[in-house]
Amino acid sequence: DVKVTQSSRYLVKRTGEKVFLECVQDMDHENMFWYRQDPGLGLRLIYFSYDVKMKEKGDIPEGYSVSREKKERFSLILESASTNQTSMYLCASSRPGQALEQYFGPGTRLTVT
Amino acid sequence: GENVEQHPSTLSVQEGDSAVIKCTYSDSASNYFPWYKQELGKRPQLIIDIRSNVGEKKDQRIAVTLNKTAKHFSLHITETQPEDSAVYFCAATPYDKVIFGPGTSLSVIP
Numbered sequence A: 001d002v003k004v005t006q007s008s009r010y011l012v013k014r015t016g017e018k019v020f021l022e023c024v025q026d027m028d029h030e031n032m033f034w035y036r037q038d039p040g041l042g043l044r045l046i047y048f049s050y051d052v053k054m055k056e057k058g059d060i061p062e063g064y065s066v067s068r069e070k071k072e073r074f075s076l077i078l079e080s081a082s083t084n085q086t087s088m089y090l091c092a093s094s095r096p097g098q099a100l101e102q103y104f105g106p107g108t109r110l111t112v113t
Numbered sequence B: 001g002e003n004v005e006q007h008p009s010t011l012s013v014q015e016g017d018s019a020v021i022k023c024t025y026s027d028s029a030s031n032y033f034p035w036y037k038q039e040l041g042k043r044p045q046l047i048i049d050i051r052s053n054v055g056e057k058k059d060q061r062i063a064v065t066l067n068k069t070a071k072h073f074s075l076h077i078t079e080t081q082p083e084d085s086a087v088y089f090c091a092a093t094p095y096d097k098v099i100f101g102p103g104t105s106l107s108v109i110p
Helices: none
Strands: A004-006 A010-013 A019-025 A031-038 A042-049 A064-070 A073-078 A087-094 A108-112 B004-007 B010-014 B019-025 B032-038 B045-051 B056-059 B062-067 B072-077 B086-092 B104-109
Touching: A004 A087, A010 A019, A019 A031, A019 A087, A019 A108, A031 A064, A031 A073, A042 A064, A042 A073, A073 A087, B004 B086, B010 B019, B019 B086, B019 B104, B032 B062, B045 B056, B045 B062, B072 B086
Parallel strands: A010 A108, B010 B104
Antiparallel strands: A004 A019, A019 A073, A031 A042, A031 A087, A064 A073, A087 A108, B004 B019, B019 B072, B032 B045, B032 B086, B056 B062, B062 B072, B086 B104
16 A cells, blocks of 8 residues: 655644755656645656656645655655645655556644744 | 546536546646546546557446547546545646646535
8 A cells, every 4th residue: 555644734834944845656656746726626647766866746836845765755845845845745646657656644734834 | 739628627416326527638638638536635547548449448347438539538436426526637648748637626525
């Protein structure tokens, strides 16, 4: 059974802080993704990675960066948190290829005050 | 890039009735179309998918149809039950990316 875990379920940070969101998967998946989920906007892709040390920008990368030093771990970094980054953040992983069932983590609800 | 539209944004049906959710996509490179269900407070989970070489696929009370020429695909749920209440997301997959629609909140009224 695939397990995707995220470091925190709830997080409260102040404007300007550097924020790290961690995601770990245990199924040796090559692909990993970070989304943010906002009401009425669905799941929007921030960044994704097909392999270690590899990253690609998604649809809304501004204000974010990522790190993938190990295959099982994909980190999302908010360099200087802002209130408009208050959101639910979901990590996902999948095998490579075009038939991509994504396995999601439980999500991190981030509030920036 | 790929743009996925989804309608309606909210849907209420009586228990036992059918529900239909429709999506359109823009990038002809997409050839795999999954549907995810997200119950309140839980993570999205895949419920059914369809590939571009197939026009329809059924799994018990759930079916998906695809019109690749028109770039439309739909989710059909028959004999709805209260446990079908959730947010449903369609998605298109240009290359290895997965682009989601904005979601449909389905409420099944007992």
